[in-house]
Amino acid sequence: MAEVLKWNPAICDGFGYCAEMLPEMIGLDEWGFPMVKVHEVPETLLAAARQAVKFCPRRALALVPAPVGTPRRRSVKGAGQRAAAGSARR
């Protein structure tokens, strides 16, 4: 199930742990705030991404189900699972 990294700029305080734990996906700007370079998390980085989310002191990073594209492309089964995963996390 595709997941994307969501960064909430309003609560992030720029600790920068995420960029250290997930440099493949996250860089830092001039002021030390994370810049998500790749939004959709590749399978191989899923574990590292979960760690980065878990260790954010401000809980400013989240993994959310990838936005569903056009309804045509979405399989009914997949959509249901995505929705369930999303609500469990909230």
Add this chain to the structure above:
Amino acid sequence: MTIVEERQLVARLLGGEQGATQSLAEHLRRFGPAPSIDRRHAEVLAGEVERAGLTGRGGAGFPAFRKWSTIASSRRRPIVAVNAMEGEPASAKDQLLLAYAPHLVLDGAEAVAGALGASAIALCLPDDRPGLVAHLEERLAERARTRSAVPVEIYQLPARYVAGEETALVSALEGGSSLPAFRADKTVPLRLGRATVLVHNTETLAHVALIARYGAVWFRGVGDPEAPGTCLVSLSGDLAAPGVVEVETGTPLRRILEAGRPNEPVQAVLLGGYGGSWLPESALETPYAPGPLRRLGAVMGAGVLVAVSTSGCGIRETERVVRYLASESAGQCGPCLFGLPALAEDLGRLASGKADRGLVERLERRLGEVDGRGACRHPDGAVRLVRSALITFAPDVSAHLRGAPCAGAHRPTAMVLPPVADWRRQVG
């Protein structure tokens, strides 16, 4: 600000006797009675507004009727909020409209509230306009005598740049701070307690009032087909007659500008708002409509047009506006809090002819690091402004980079710039 009366190019919202339809009697004489609208008319009104092609006049230009569909499906009675916060310093149209044609705005709010079965109308004004509040209380008292309608309550909310942003507005109504919130999905309606809230700009609602009376075909009778009707433009800058004009959409920029009577030859105009775009004098034949402006990277935004004359310095003016925008940052998001002052700093050095070798490169990188990286669109507006300045004032940029002196850089500003407020201290 005053209406540029004798030069109204078209008069739908404004105009009338002495340019004002303030009292209910005058209002009814000019526009006729408002149709009574309740939930049974919801589809008819939404259909009419959709066919009219009315776009929101608060800045985003979102089709007005689309906001209603998410609200209509909720079980609780919603609240309709009239957004007259008008945080753009160069904008005067919403408060002018409330002063000159208050009943038109109230008719529009009542029409939407009636169609959606709303429990209340929240009239949201900045807290530094006691005169306008007193005026509106009188106008509301007039209405109370003639008809029973959805109750209207006036809210005076902190007068700051970001306060009119929808999530900030709703937060303030809830008694919270006037700060924008991170909103992952804009199709999820805003809530006040358990009730959904529909926020509409003041001018948008005045147009709804006219569409409810005269219909979509009438509304489309003037203006650009993509965004028909008329719109209000706040004119300021190097002008002899700054003020608010009503124009048909699609009117060439030059005609609108001339209504404000430029003092000197105009070098460029800032369009949309302080988070808008600069356009050079050579673009003034462009029709004032979303399509033609989009092709130039500009927007109608909140209906702001600021003129800068050839003796002014566009880079210095841009620096000043970015400094103002930086001071009005809610301070919640790092790239906005640190990025906007950094952008202003770079522009200041450039304007003073003290640019270091890497300045342009650094400025470009910083623009990329600020763009789209806030919870609201405040930083994006500053980025758009600076990018358009680098293009519009490109010859000036090269001259400044060479260290050539610019007389305009020392001239006082032509922009409306309120004193810098220390919001952070107040917000805590």
